Amino acid sequence: MHSPDNIQYALEMTKVLREPDRRIETFGETRFEFQLISELLDRNNEVRVRTGEVEAMRPRIFRPDGYRGIELEGFNDDARARLDALVRKFKEQGRDLAFLQYGFQFKRGHVQEEIIHDSIDAVRERVMEDIRRTGNPSLAVIEGVDDAWEISILKFSFEMILRSQEINAFDFKRRGLL
Incomplete structure (x- = not known):
């Protein structure tokens, strides 16, 4: 290591x-x-x-729908709601959250x-x-x-x-x- x-x-x-x-x-x-x-x-x-x-x-x-599959280990209980809200906000602004993996x-x-x-x-x-x-x-x-x-x-x-x-x-x- x-x-x-x-x-x-x-x-x-x-x-x-x-x-x-x-x-x-x-x-x-x-x-x-x-x-x-x-x-x-x-x-x-x-x-x-x-x-x-x-x-x-x-x-x-x-x-963006794939963000649901992201595990938020070590974050507090509100992390999922904040991530979902951020994704919604970007979608409302017309921003494409798709990226290449x-x-x-x-x-x-x-x-x-x-x-x-x-x-x-x-x-x-x-x-x-x-x-x-x-x-x-x-x-x-x-x-x-x-x-x-x-x-x-x-x-x-x-x-x-x-x-x-x-x-x-x-x-x-x-x-x-x-």
Whole structure:
């Protein structure tokens, strides 16, 4: 388990060096491949390269009626009434409370690791040169923290959601679903 400080550090240190060429598909699953490079702690000129996949499920529309299914654990007894009143108020104002829900599946079983005995700069340059040569459009290259590498993958996933939301919402609206 990572401490809040370790998580914050990993989030700050993670850099997406190359994004996939496409965004999350609106009406189907999307598979992204990743290569994550990270320096090994307390070792000089040793870099771990992890290769794996992240699968984004198609976004789903979450409508205000779905708020009834939200559990309000730890809130006082008035919380449900206040949430319902807030939803009614927004509806009266003509505001659409529908939003897109995204889900990811991290296929840890497909992650491969390799230790390279070289500087992080040399490994980074080699990985980036390989991607320029092969041109894999679904590959992301991420630089992160070795012992919290999963946080780096999560950060990449959230960034893909943020970059995809606008086009996904446009697609739903164009088909009259939002």
